[in-house]
Amino acid sequence: MTVRAIRGDETAARVLDIAERFVQVRGFNGFSYADVAAELGVTKAALHYHFASKGDLGAALIDRYCARLAARLAALDAGCPAAVDRLHGYVGLYRGMLAEGRLCLCAMLAAEYHTLPGPMQAAVLRFFGQNEAWLESVLAGAAAEGSITLRGPARDAAVALVAGLEGAMLVARPFGDLARFEIAAASLVRSLTGDAFPGAALAGAAPARTQRP
Amino acid sequence: MTVRAIRGDETAARVLDIAERFVQVRGFNGFSYADVAAELGVTKAALHYHFASKGDLGAALIDRYCARLAARLAALDAGCPAAVDRLHGYVGLYRGMLAEGRLCLCAMLAAEYHTLPGPMQAAVLRFFGQNEAWLESVLAGAAAEGSITLRGPARDAAVALVAGLEGAMLVARPFGDLARFEIAAASLVRSLTGDAFPGAALAGAAPARTQRP
DNA sequence: GTCTATAACGAGATAGAC
DNA sequence: GTCTATCTCGTTATAGAC
Numbered sequence A, B: 001m002t003v004r005a006i007r008g009d010e011t012a013a014r015v016l017d018i019a020e021r022f023v024q025v026r027g028f029n030g031f032s033y034a035d036v037a038a039e040l041g042v043t044k045a046a047l048h049y050h051f052a053s054k055g056d057l058g059a060a061l062i063d064r065y066c067a068r069l070a071a072r073l074a075a076l077d078a079g080c081p082a083a084v085d086r087l088h089g090y091v092g093l094y095r096g097m098l099a100e101g102r103l104c105l106c107a108m109l110a111a112e113y114h115t116l117p118g119p120m121q122a123a124v125l126r127f128f129g130q131n132e133a134w135l136e137s138v139l140a141g142a143a144a145e146g147s148i149t150l151r152g153p154a155r156d157a158a159v160a161l162v163a164g165l166e167g168a169m170l171v172a173r174p175f176g177d178l179a180r181f182e183i184a185a186a187s188l189v190r191s192l193t194g195d196a197f198p199g200a201a202l203a204g205a206a207p208a209r210t211q212r213p
Numbered sequence C: 001g002t003c004t005a006t007a008a009c010g011a012g013a014t015a016g017a018c
Numbered sequence D: 001g002t003c004t005a006t007c008t009c010g011t012t013a014t015a016g017a018c
Helices: A010-026 A033-040 A044-050 A054-079 A083-099 A105-111 A118-144 A154-175 A178-193 B010-026 B033-040 B044-050 B054-079 B083-099 B105-111 B118-144 B154-175 B178-193
Strands: none
Touching: A010 A033, A010 A044, A010 A054, A010 A105, A033 A044, A054 A083, A054 A105, A054 A118, A083 A118, A083 A154, A083 A178, A105 A118, A105 A154, A105 B105, A105 B154, A118 A154, A118 B154, A154 A178, A154 B105, A154 B118, A154 B154, A154 B178, A178 B154, A178 B178, B010 B033, B010 B044, B010 B054, B010 B105, B033 B044, B054 B083, B054 B105, B054 B118, B083 B118, B083 B154, B083 B178, B105 B118, B105 B154, B118 B154, B154 B178
């Protein structure tokens, strides 16, 4: 459980890249050091140099994942003047992962939560808190600008949206069907914006919004 | 991979009970025959008699889970005259599992999907189809009786609801906080019924509906 | 920083006695 | 139907050479 990692090391970063994909696709209990070593072309022992235990590797995985999320949320803050566009950009983050056949790292770890070492469990909870805190302020901002309608506390809407998006990925992925995600995500966003269903003949045309992963 | 199980066997049923809880709490890759054998007080070899391989055990687990679901949905059909009450009853099925610290069996297996043997994968997909088909007709019925408003196809609303509820359980469980589930579930149902947020001072008082696990 | 070698253990699964 | 005994393999992890 020694922490020898996280430093200006390029090999460690490649280990994290590979392990991250394994966790998002197969789960933390669904891959081994041998899998990572084979793909990286090194031995298992070499991996143990960078991450003494699998728990250390997992914790580093979550830390990096949270840091990357923070950067992406900051990019949305900087690039989207309207709060509602930040909201759509946020949905796009999830869509992009699913398009690669990946679950959200922490959604996977949430499923396996009770088998994880303590430090990983704590980090998973922090991840969701980080998401909800950011979303809460975005939703409050969107409500203030009049682009969405909140029927309760912004925090509650944030909690519901995170849960809904994670669930949409979870269920859509086995079907290999991105459209399933879109249906659920559109429904979630629509419950805030009140937009008509895309293509439905119920209300006026909704403004087409661009959104990329 | 021989199928020697599923018969009027009481031991097999106890094996399934124990294994089911392990899967819902720790995941299919998070427990072993040894775990089940220890809790049942038998040897691993005895388990292999009832379920030749772990994949056989897993497939039997899903089959029984789907059968039990069908019975519960039928009970809702029989016990709830109003479609909207069947909807609330359905939400209660999820709440009850989470209250026991369990994830939906097939939500867990959806996360681990890419590590599962083929027969289990197919069974997982059937489970979600079964849920969505039942919900679709309930939602269509509720729309017809005027207790909910659909902004698109009933099938889409069903897909979104299943995904949302599974996600609500997934995220709420690590926090050990049933209230997190309630927040997300209430938001999902509210997006159909249009009810005001409970206790919010935004619209007229919403009718208090009783809902039990 | 990466290697070989191996320890120490647990996994899923099988054979054959009772 | 359940047992003992065993097999084989994969797992995490460590020791020590290079």
